[in-house]
Amino acid sequence: MDQKDTEMNEKGVSSSTSGVVVQVREKKGPLRAAIPYMPFPVAVICLFLNTFVPGLGTFVSAFTVLCGARTDLPDRHMCCVFWLNIAAAFIQIVTAVVMVGWIMSIFWGMDMVILAISEGR
Template sequence: MEPSHKDAETAAAAASATDPRGAASSSGVVVQVREKKGPLRAAIPYMPFPVAVICLFLNTFVPGLGTFVSAFTVLCGARTDLPDRHVCCVFWLNIAAALIQVLTAIVMVGWIMSIFWGMDMVILARYKEQGIPQQL
């Protein structure tokens, strides 16, 4: 059975609604993506921007040192993505992350992790500075 003329028009309209890559256009649709963070990643504090830059600098040249410094900002009242955990628990999670970075720096993994950790600190500080909700 052949498709009717009306079915051909519907198919043509649907084809024109797709972009060259074949994806359908979705005007007016908002998609929200939320990253699921592990406990170590969620323990990174939202620090003031200059402090985050200093921690990134320290992490770049001495793996884990900036993460160690950031642990003390939690004790000074910096927020994290772990609001249900006690401040001491979050402090020790940051100390554990710094220790992991120091111990694995010998094989370059800790050094790279330390730099990325510092970059995350700066990104989170930028979000805090701009007042953007923390929906990473």
């Protein structure tokens, strides 16, 4: 039995007795990583705005970056992150005509709420 477990582990397949821990990390693009960690009520308001006026909630969230909201881009300057959020809002507004921007806007708002919940505010 021990030899069989060893053979499986050498081939890259883990058995239940080997204790292998797998960690999954999400890789975010610059626009997605620029979404700020906001307080929960503000994130819900931005989701509501994004649902009915595509890009408006994303535009409002850009100003929370200037107010000190944390993002997943700690190495970028606050103004750069602000303009990334403005660019995301602009993309949502322009592409809302073909429904892509509206759907993107709703998902963006949902991400804001998820980030607010994970932050624990």
